[in-house]
Amino acid sequence: MKTTFAFLCLALLALVSAQSNLQSVSREYPDAEIISKIDLMDVRKDFYEFTMNDIDGNPVDFSSFKGKKLLIVNVASKCGYTPQYAALQELYETYKDQITILAFPANNFGGQEPGSNEDIKSFCTENYGVTFPIFEKISVKGVDKHPLYRWLSDKSMNGWNNTEPSWNFCKYFVSEKGELIKFFPSSVKPMDEEIIALIKS
Numbered sequence: 001m002k003t004t005f006a007f008l009c010l011a012l013l014a015l016v017s018a019q020s021n022l023q024s025v026s027r028e029y030p031d032a033e034i035i036s037k038i039d040l041m042d043v044r045k046d047f048y049e050f051t052m053n054d055i056d057g058n059p060v061d062f063s064s065f066k067g068k069k070l071l072i073v074n075v076a077s078k079c080g081y082t083p084q085y086a087a088l089q090e091l092y093e094t095y096k097d098q099i100t101i102l103a104f105p106a107n108n109f110g111g112q113e114p115g116s117n118e119d120i121k122s123f124c125t126e127n128y129g130v131t132f133p134i135f136e137k138i139s140v141k142g143v144d145k146h147p148l149y150r151w152l153s154d155k156s157m158n159g160w161n162n163t164e165p166s167w168n169f170c171k172y173f174v175s176e177k178g179e180l181i182k183f184f185p186s187s188v189k190p191m192d193e194e195i196i197a198l199i200k201s
Contacts, residue, residue, distance in 0.1 A: 045157050047178035055121045055134040067176050069099040074106045074140045076113035076168040077123045084169050085128040087190040092132040099199050101132040106140040109167050140165050
C-alpha cells in the first residue's frame, strides 16, 4: 500500500512539473498558442508521410515525390540571398526531370518574409518567374518549428542530421528514396558543383 501511494505521489509531481514547464514556455513565447496547433507527438520518420499546403492552399501529398530527388529550401523575399531564386529556377529548368525544388517561405530570420502567401506568390512570379513548388509560409526554427523541419533537423527522425537552418536559403538534399543526403548553408549557391553532382549521381 505504501509503495502504491508513493508511486501515485511521484506521478502527480511529474504531471504538475510538466504543466508548469508548458506554462513557462507560453509566458516566454507570447505566440505559443501555435504549439497547440502542432502535434508535439508527431515524430514521423518517413519523409513521404507529410502532407503540406502549397502557396495556394492546396494539399500536397509528399508521396507524390517518390522517385524524384528534392532540394528543400527555406526562402524569404527581402534577404541578401533572395536573388538565389533566379538560380533555383535555373536549376529547376535544367534538371526538372531529375529533381524538384520545394520552397518554404519563412519569417524566422530578420523579419525578411513579412508578406502574406499571396504577396509571396506575386513576388516570386513577377520578379523571378518561379515555376517550382512554393508552399505556405511556415516556421523553420524555434518553438513553433514545423514538423517537416523537425524531421530535417533531428537525427532521431532523419537518421544523421541535427543542423537546422541558420538563415534564409539553407538547403536540404533528399534522395529519390526519401532519405536526407546533405545539408547546405545559405552561402552555397543552387548551381553549385556539389549539388549538380548529387543530382547526376
